[in-house]
Amino acid sequence: MNxxxxxxxxxxxxxxxxxxxxxLNYLKGYDLFSTSDEYYAIYPDANGLLESxxxxxxxxxxxxxxxxxxxxxxxxxVIVKFILTNTEFKIPNDSRALMASLDLLGAKxxxxxxxxxxxxxxxxxxxxxxTEDGMVDRLSKELIPTKQKAxxxxxSIDSTLQQLNKVLNGGGSASLQQILINLSKTxxxxxxxxxxxxxRLNHIFANAxxxxxxxxxxxxxxxxxxxxxxxMTDSLAKSNLKSTIANADKxxxxxxxxxxxxxxxxxxxGKLIKDDTLYNNLNTSAKDLDKLFIDIKEHPSRYxxxxxxxxxxxxx
Amino acid sequence: MSTISNYLYNIGKYGIFxxxxxxxxxxxxxxxxxxxxxxDSLAIGSLGIVAFISIFMGAVITLQSAFGxxxxxxxxxxxxxxxxxxxxxxLSPTIISLxxxxxxxxxxxxxxxxxxxxxxxxxxxIMGVNSAAYMTLPKILACTIMFPFLITxxxxxxxxxxxxxxxxSGAVSSYEYIYGITHNFKVFxxxxxxxxxxxxxxxxxxxxxxxGYYTKGGAVEVxxxxxxxxxxxxxxxxxxxxxLTQLLLV
Numbered sequence: 001m002n003x004x005x006x007x008x009x010x011x012x013x014x015x016x017x018x019x020x021x022x023x024l025n026y027l028k029g030y031d032l033f034s035t036s037d038e039y040y041a042i043y044p045d046a047n048g049l050l051e052s053x054x055x056x057x058x059x060x061x062x063x064x065x066x067x068x069x070x071x072x073x074x075x076x077x078v079i080v081k082f083i084l085t086n087t088e089f090k091i092p093n094d095s096r097a098l099m100a101s102l103d104l105l106g107a108k109x110x111x112x113x114x115x116x117x118x119x120x121x122x123x124x125x126x127x128x129x130x131t132e133d134g135m136v137d138r139l140s141k142e143l144i145p146t147k148q149k150a151x152x153x154x155x156s157i158d159s160t161l162q163q164l165n166k167v168l169n170g171g172g173s174a175s176l177q178q179i180l181i182n183l184s185k186t187x188x189x190x191x192x193x194x195x196x197x198x199x200r201l202n203h204i205f206a207n208a209x210x211x212x213x214x215x216x217x218x219x220x221x222x223x224x225x226x227x228x229x230x231x232m233t234d235s236l237a238k239s240n241l242k243s244t245i246a247n248a249d250k251x252x253x254x255x256x257x258x259x260x261x262x263x264x265x266x267x268x269x270g271k272l273i274k275d276d277t278l279y280n281n282l283n284t285s286a287k288d289l290d291k292l293f294i295d296i297k298e299h300p301s302r303y304x305x306x307x308x309x310x311x312x313x314x315x316x
Numbered sequence: 317m318s319t320i321s322n323y324l325y326n327i328g329k330y331g332i333f334x335x336x337x338x339x340x341x342x343x344x345x346x347x348x349x350x351x352x353x354x355x356d357s358l359a360i361g362s363l364g365i366v367a368f369i370s371i372f373m374g375a376v377i378t379l380q381s382a383f384g385x386x387x388x389x390x391x392x393x394x395x396x397x398x399x400x401x402x403x404x405x406x407l408s409p410t411i412i413s414l415x416x417x418x419x420x421x422x423x424x425x426x427x428x429x430x431x432x433x434x435x436x437x438x439x440x441x442i443m444g445v446n447s448a449a450y451m452t453l454p455k456i457l458a459c460t461i462m463f464p465f466l467i468t469x470x471x472x473x474x475x476x477x478x479x480x481x482x483x484x485s486g487a488v489s490s491y492e493y494i495y496g497i498t499h500n501f502k503v504f505x506x507x508x509x510x511x512x513x514x515x516x517x518x519x520x521x522x523x524x525x526x527x528g529y530y531t532k533g534g535a536v537e538v539x540x541x542x543x544x545x546x547x548x549x550x551x552x553x554x555x556x557x558x559x560l561t562q563l564l565l566v
Contacts, residue, residue, distance in 0.1 A: 004352075005352040005353060005356040006352050008355075008356060008360055009355045009356070009359075009360070012359065012360060012462070012465060013465060016465040016468050016469055017465075019468065020468045020472070020506075023468075023471070023472045023475070024503060024506060026498070027498055027501040027503075028501055028503065029498050029501070050499075050500050051501075052495075052498040052500070052501065053499075054495060061491060061495075064495075103391050107391070107499075
């Protein structure tokens with residue numbers, strides 16, 4: 001069968017126009033070849049709801065929004081016309097059509113909360129409406145106080161930084177630099193010291209280690225010592241220390257009295273210390289004795305008379 | 317300097333050629349017959365390759381989008397949105413026009429070139445026919461009228477191909493793809509793309525006719541002018557694609 005070129009062209013044009021109209025309507029959310037029920041819902045605010053957004057019943061996708069218009073009464077409310085392609089579930093007439101956020105990107109949809117009534121909605125009916133807080137709505141509700149707090153925080157950080165800037169600009173910077181230079185010098189000195197005294201430090205640590213080791217080894221002994229000390233202090237505490245001290249105190253008072261008497265030159269001891277008569281007498285006696293001894297040395301014969309060969313002179 | 321003046325010379329020559337093409341026809345009936353011949357050969361003859369390329373282009377763009385959006389943060393219906401917008405805005409009008417530039421442009425240029433070198437155009441002139449108009453106007457009309465239809469078919473088939481292969485390969489579910497392609501759809505994108513394809517069709521038919529009409533010499537020159545035509549059409553399509561996008565979308 002041979003088609004004329006005109007016929008082929010005509011067929012192409014008509015088919016394409018039909019295809020284009022069907023495709024455009026499909027993309028806009030109308031499916032020309034499927035039967036569906038239409039329902040309406042009236043909201044005070046469309047709130048990002050778009051044509052072809054989904055209609056869900058218990059999470060099941062049953063239809064889409066076909067058109068959103070203002071209500072005729074110029075109240076600013078919007079009437080949403082939506083079609084249900086899946087009509088297996090009959091919607092009770094006390095169901096509510098809740099506007100809901102479906103995902104994180106903020107895609108909206110209508111969630112139909114089925115009621116319990118035994119009578120069902122008919123094609124073309126209008127549903128009761130409501131809104132459901134989506135994740136984003138909830139987040140933004142919680143976010144606003146947090147944001148205010150963050151603003152406070154940021155402003156206080158800002159003022160702090162301004163103060164810091166003031167300090168740094170008013171010569172604080174130079175001081176800080178000086179401090180850092182000093183610190184660097186100090187640390188390098190410490191480094192030098194550590195390097196030069198490394199062996200000694202090592203010794204010190206070794207000694208300390210051995211000391212602690214000894215301490216640990218002698219732990220039992222130390223415990224015994226401590227016990228003894230405790231015992232001693234115990235017995236000290238128990239002993240009649242107070243009266244002893246009181247007696248000692250009394251004795252010392254007596255002693256002081258005696259010493260005072262001695263100092264004032266009373267009694268024998270006092271005379272001995274304060275009166276130099278005895279000393280003078282003794283001194284004179286010693287001088288005399290000295291003279292006597294000198295005399296004896298020079299003239300022994302005056303006092304000692306002896307003869308190896310017998311006593312002739314005595315007889316004289 | 318010489319290249320620029322050469323370009324300007326060619327643009328001027330093209331303008332004069334267009335004036336001749338759009339002068340009042342001697343006889344409408346002759347043009348009508350010629351028009352349907354051209355529609356048959358240029359548009360209906362390209363239907364197969366357009367359909368084939370569109371289906372696979374749609375399939376590939378869908379699979380690539382699904383591959384690229386493998387993130388828990390991006391809902392999978394974004395694959396449908398991305399495929400639909402890419403196909404409608406760019407792939408169908410521009411890529412298919414480039415394919416048609418290769419197919420139709422080279423055929424027009426070589427046909428006209430051969431007619432020129434075999435002196436058939438001169439014979440038409442002697443018969444008192446405006447050869448430029450008689451040979452070119454039906455082609456331009458056929459292309460500018462029929463290519464938007466081809467692009468419409470291409471868009472339809474590309475989105476359909478994306479759905480078929482996306483669902484068959486399991487990259488995206490049927491519901492998500494369909495939700496995606498109907499999500500936030502802007503009808504103007506289709507008009508924009510049809511306006512683009514109209515302009516591209518005019519460029520393809522007129523520039524290739526121009527290069528074919530002014531062929532001089534023999535078979536080698538016919539090949540050269542056909543090649544030149546395809547190259548210049550491709551460049552012009554890309555340049556006008558940018559200009560039109562900037563004018564219409566931004």
